[in-house]
Amino acid sequence: MGAGSAVAHHVVTNIWVDGVDQGPGTCMRLPLNTSPILDVNSQEMACNVNGGIQAGITCAAHAGSTITVQWRTWPDNSNDGPIADSHQGPCAVYMKQMGAKGSGNVAGGGWFKIWHDGFHDGEFCTNRLRKNSNRMDVTIPADLAAGYYTFRAESLALHQGQNLGGAQWYIGCAQLFVYSTGGNANPKNTVSIPGYVTAKHPGVLYNWWLKMGADYVIPGPAPYIKTNAGGGKPQIVPFYASKYPECLVKNANWCAVTPPAYTNEATCWKASENCWKQLDACYKEAPITGNKGCKEWENKCSNYKVCS
Numbered sequence: 001m002g003a004g005s006a007v008a009h010h011v012v013t014n015i016w017v018d019g020v021d022q023g024p025g026t027c028m029r030l031p032l033n034t035s036p037i038l039d040v041n042s043q044e045m046a047c048n049v050n051g052g053i054q055a056g057i058t059c060a061a062h063a064g065s066t067i068t069v070q071w072r073t074w075p076d077n078s079n080d081g082p083i084a085d086s087h088q089g090p091c092a093v094y095m096k097q098m099g100a101k102g103s104g105n106v107a108g109g110g111w112f113k114i115w116h117d118g119f120h121d122g123e124f125c126t127n128r129l130r131k132n133s134n135r136m137d138v139t140i141p142a143d144l145a146a147g148y149y150t151f152r153a154e155s156l157a158l159h160q161g162q163n164l165g166g167a168q169w170y171i172g173c174a175q176l177f178v179y180s181t182g183g184n185a186n187p188k189n190t191v192s193i194p195g196y197v198t199a200k201h202p203g204v205l206y207n208w209w210l211k212m213g214a215d216y217v218i219p220g221p222a223p224y225i226k227t228n229a230g231g232g233k234p235q236i237v238p239f240y241a242s243k244y245p246e247c248l249v250k251n252a253n254w255c256a257v258t259p260p261a262y263t264n265e266a267t268c269w270k271a272s273e274n275c276w277k278q279l280d281a282c283y284k285e286a287p288i289t290g291n292k293g294c295k296e297w298e299n300k301c302s303n304y305k306v307c308s
Contacts, residue, residue, distance in 0.1 A: 008084030009034035010134070012153050012172020013075050013289050016068035017061045024077070025252030025289035027059035029106075029150075029173045033288065034075065036157065036168035040204070045194040046107040047152060047173035055175055056243035056253040058102055063180040064142035069093070069153045069172070071134040076290035082130040087157035087168070088208050090218045091125035092116040093138045094193070097186065098148040102175055106150050111196065112187040113223045114141055118203075119213035126155060141226045146180040152193075156219065162207035165199055187224045196220050249300065251293025254285045256300075268307035275301040 011034045014024050031049040044051060061067065074080045093115045098104045115138045117125035129136055136153070151174045160166035196219075197204060203219040247255035259275045262268040279301055282294035 008073055008087065009036060009168075010071045010073045010083050010087070010155070010170055011075055011288070012069055012170075012174075013072045013077070014070050015059065015151075015174050016066075016070070017059055018065050019068070022059045023250060023252070024292070025287045026250065027055060027057050027174045027176070027253070028287075028289075029053065029055050029175070030075075030252070030287040030289065034073065034170075036170050038165055038168065040169070040197055040199050041194050043107040043194065045169065045171065046111075047150065048171045051106055051171075051173055054102055057247075057250075057255070058148065058175040058177050061140060061176050061178050063140055063144045063146070063178055063183040065140045065178075067093075067138050067140060067151060067174075067176075069136050069138065071129060071136075071155065071170070071172075073134075075288040078290075080134075083126055083134055083155075085130075086159040087126055087155075088124045088213075089126050089156040089158040089161075089167075090116060090118040090203065090216070091129065091136060091156075092154050092218065092220060093136075094152040094154070094220075095140070095144075096150045096152070096190075097145070098150055100148075102148040102150075102177075106152075106173065107193065109192040110190050111152070111193045112190045113221050114138065115223055116218050116220070118218040119216040122213075124158075124213060124216075126157070129155070140176075140178060141185065141224055143183045143185040143226045144178055144180060145184050145186055146178055149176045149178055150174070151176050156204070158206050158208040161205060162209065164205055167199075167204045167206070185227055189221065189224075191221055249293050249297045251282050251291060251297075252285070252287050252289055254282050254293070256282070256293075256297045262307075265307050268304075272301070272304045272307060275304060 094111045155170040157168040203217045244255035249256040259271040262271045
C-alpha cells in the first residue's frame, strides 16, 4: 500500500448503496495494492489483480439504486488525499450479469457500460472526482432483470498516455445482487473485457499535455439506455451474505459468527478457542482496506471469562 500511495495511485475501496456505506472492502474484489493495470489485453483488465476470486459477501441493491464509488489513494483511509492532479482522464462504469450465487468468470464477454464521463466544461472526470472527495455517483438501470451482477468502475490516467502502453487503468469491482420488481432487460450489445479497447484507441494513446482534452473520445462502447419501465425499489437488507450464516462483526468480506454455547469448563474453552481461530482468519484475510473489524472482534474474544 505504501509504495502505491507514494506515487499517488488510487483504488476503489468501498461503495454506498442509496447513501448507505457498505463498509471498507465489503463486496469488493480487492487487489493487493494501488498499482494500475497497463496491459489492455490482460485478464486483469476485468477486475484488477485477484479480480477472478469471488468475495464472501455480495451487497444488495435494486434496479434504479444509486451506487456511490469511493476511490482512495490510501486504501485504509489512514492518510488520505485527493487523486493526484497529474492523473487526468475519463471514468466509466460497466456491469455484467453473473451466474447462480454470483458464479462465473468476470473476464470475457457480457459487459455493458452504464455510465461514463470524459472531458467537458474544461476538465476531465478525475478532476470532478477530486472536487467530490474522490467519489462518483452512478445509477443502476431501472429496467435491469433481477440477479447477481459484477459492478466495475474504471478510472483512466493519461499523464503517460502519449506513450504506447503508458495509459494507467485503475479498476475496482463490487459484487451486487440486484432486486427488481418487473425489470426484465438483459442488455444485448455487450463487450468483452479484455477486448473492448486497444492500446492504440485515440482515447488511450493520447497526449494530454499537448491536447488538454481537445476532441477527446472516451474509450469503450456507448452507455446502455433504459428501454422499459420495469424495476422498482423493494425492501432490501444492508448486505446479502452469500458465505456466512450471520455477521456479528464484519471486516471487508469476513464475518464473525457466534462461538458455540458453553455450559462447563470444557465447552467454555472450546468456545474461546473458536473465537480466537475466527480472529486468526480475520487477520489473514484482511485486505488493503485494513483490519478495523478484526480489532473489534479481538476485543470480544478478550472478554471471555477465564474458563476455569
